[in-house]
Amino acid sequence: MAVKKCVTAVIFLAATTAGAAWAEEPIKPITPPKEINQAKAELGKKLFFDPRLSKSGFISCNSCHNLSIGGSDNLKTSIGHNWQKGPINAPTVLNSSLSFVQFWDGRADSLKAQAGGPIANPGEMALTHALAEGILTSIPGYVTEFKQVFGDNKIDIDRVTDAIAEFEKTLVTPNSRFDKWLLGDVKAVTEQELAGYKLFKDFGCISCHYGESVGGGTFHKMGMVEEYKAKSPAEGRKAVTGKDEDRFMFKVPNLRNVELTYPYFHDGEAETLTEAVDVMGRLQLGKKLSDTENAQIVAFLKSLTGDQPAFTLPMLPPSSDKTPQPKPFEE
Amino acid sequence: MAVKKCVTAVIFLAATTAGAAWAEEPIKPITPPKEINQAKAELGKKLFFDPRLSKSGFISCNSCHNLSIGGSDNLKTSIGHNWQKGPINAPTVLNSSLSFVQFWDGRADSLKAQAGGPIANPGEMALTHALAEGILTSIPGYVTEFKQVFGDNKIDIDRVTDAIAEFEKTLVTPNSRFDKWLLGDVKAVTEQELAGYKLFKDFGCISCHYGESVGGGTFHKMGMVEEYKAKSPAEGRKAVTGKDEDRFMFKVPNLRNVELTYPYFHDGEAETLTEAVDVMGRLQLGKKLSDTENAQIVAFLKSLTGDQPAFTLPMLPPSSDKTPQPKPFEE
Structure with a gap:
């Protein structure tokens, strides 16, 4: 047969x-990407799964770009902070590194430029970049890891989105x-x-x-x-x-x-x-x-379904006593 | 030194x-558990991560018992369907197999009895057991896997919670x-x-x-x-x-x-x-x-922090054209 x-x-x-x-x-x-900074991508993976990058402490990048279900959320439009109904269907993060621009309307010209958007969008993760930086800086495990990856302790949104983008580059499906x-x-x-x-x-x-x-x-x-x-x-x-x-x-x-x-x-x-x-x-x-x-x-x-990203569920470094609290039930 | x-x-x-x-x-x-049915635990892991067990298609067991952050959600009280504020702090699922009863008030006497609760709780995942069974039965990948684990095609809440409980038994931290x-x-x-x-x-x-x-x-x-x-x-x-x-x-x-x-x-x-x-x-x-x-x-x-569960992020079988649609924006 x-x-x-x-x-x-x-x-x-x-x-x-x-x-x-x-x-x-x-x-x-x-073709799988050749030049990946593995340490940076590992850090980016943690950030991608970290709900502390949202105001509520409940929504992570992986909430709407769920890597267990094809890098999207399988919803008509997404759910944001306070259960807001999103305006558009979440595009898959899989192979997004191969797209010439990001978002449905192309308003970001790189994965890095894209990654900062949802974090600060009041309808999505509803944080601010400043608060994201403050939260991450208060977490000793992240401070150590940013230093290992970037050479010094500074944690800013530029590095955060750089690391997330590096992780996203690995999300191809050959x-x-x-x-x-x-x-x-x-x-x-x-x-x-x-x-x-x-x-x-x-x-x-x-x-x-x-x-x-x-x-x-x-x-x-x-x-x-x-x-x-x-x-x-x-x-x-x-x-x-x-x-x-x-x-x-x-x-x-x-x-x-x-x-x-x-x-x-x-x-x-x-x-x-x-x-x-x-x-x-x-x-x-x-x-x-x-x-x-x-x-x-x-x-x-x-027949276009490829190998899905296979990695161990990341473990996130715990907050410290100084970490700003999430505010899930604030508008 | x-x-x-x-x-x-x-x-x-x-x-x-x-x-x-x-x-x-x-x-x-x-002591790590000795008698785990690996195939059943693997199925349970998928179900634990599957947001289709909620009315919205957005909330999975892992949303409030997030295995990247200690098996809880690090929130004062949890967020349920339609961003409802939960009445109680989500207990960690880690080592829950070692507890004599489940829930803060002990209303479930086993992990299996516990697992059905949040799925059907209108303030949590807000599905019904009947709809959960219907959704899973419409997904060919699950039908195959339930048959492999249980010997026939039947998918009911008893088997669903049995599999989730088997996975949860593996979540000890030696x-x-x-x-x-x-x-x-x-x-x-x-x-x-x-x-x-x-x-x-x-x-x-x-x-x-x-x-x-x-x-x-x-x-x-x-x-x-x-x-x-x-x-x-x-x-x-x-x-x-x-x-x-x-x-x-x-x-x-x-x-x-x-x-x-x-x-x-x-x-x-x-x-x-x-x-x-x-x-x-x-x-x-x-x-x-x-x-x-x-x-x-x-x-x-x-010093009581143990080895966190280490496993590859599960890949969930896709829905079929017959799978009931999630209803994220219905009360």
Whole structure:
């Protein structure tokens, strides 16, 4: 059975890719980052999991970018301080280092610039950068670790976000079945998945979702062919540029691990991959996909799930008697 | 220096314990559990980290019993569904298997009986057991794993709590410096810590805080000698028995890892160990401790921090298209 499958895949593959070298495919395999400062990334991991970076002492980066469930929160929009309803769907932190800018509207140009945002956003973690610095400076275990990483005792938001970004760079997900196929393992994907990939290219999904992260490289309008009837007030890139023509321009999400990062779109309105593929086909490409085509593309997308980050749950250094108390029930 | 310390400790030790065999100390070293069903514990670990066991899809067992920070949430009282303010301080899950009953008021007689409580409590995770079963049954990865662990596909709350309890049994913290001392390593604790232990016994703290978990074995009244002026409405054991004499009777908390499980008492009103030791001395024992005595006992208590659970962050199986959606913004 395995042998038969293998042979079929080879034949089908030849037909699909018309003899193209793997290097010529528009999607590239993920390469794990080469230059990671391990000590800094370890510190960043602790900070990523530390709820003391929120006013409440309850919300950490990992609350909405939960690494047990694909680096997102699987909610339509996120929950912030005091159970505030967030304005937008939390993008996955997985492979975010591969995106050309951060946030749906691209308002941060680096992981480091991004990391400071939610900490101080009153609707998210609701702390201030000054208080974050004060809290961390009051924790002897952090003081020691910052010194080891940065050479002296200073703890400021620049170093905090630098460490978090270094950790986030490690959160790539290589070795998906599709990447194995790209690298020459013809048995790694099924016929249905390959058929889906062919449609993904033929229909033009690939024009936005390409490269190592299968997206994350451009802004595009949500609703290019058919208007997107949004329930959410989020306007995308317009909020950054102020230009009317940037209304509904969003960073194209990366599709790595998309099987895990439901619900979909900037407003989380598509609950399933089937729905997301259907909407994308109609609104972006003017195509109504058949059930078979849709199922094939969904199957292909599920082959993009890679190795999830595997590390020991970090242990956080305890607060000292001088550590400012969390204020969970203050506005 | 190390040698000198060692010699001093031996002399001091002889004086403190009056030549007693280690086996005769009222505090016993933690022994890791022997009979763990590993597959069941692995499943329980996933469930412990799974926010889909809450109505919101945001709160997991680990939210309030956070294993990165000592198995508690380091908040005065916990945050529940819709940011409700909990009535009581979250007890640590670490070493909870060693307690004679569960919850501050002892209303559950086993870890398994405890685990179902917060899932269905409208002020905590706010789900129903029926919906928890429905959600898990809709997730193919869980169906497979429950079958592997229990022999068939059935997923019910009995099995869910059984698995969570099995995981919780693994959450013991052996190898604290104090346990090493108990086991004969005279260098494992400092003179100050040993002096604190002697006071802990001489003053009578030991009469409630003894055994493997240094507590967790009896109910006692908060405010035995001097009345406890509570701001919290929690009445302890009275809520279970209905008897007036059980007002303010609480399960004696275990003091393992107490350095990590601030703030203290059932209402979280003591922010520091220094404060907690002072209040306990006055209210339970009628003793006003000197600063030196207090510092010695605090030092001893900090020697009770053991090996924290070390495991790889669990990866949760993704929902299917049939999985009931979380309802974070419903009451």
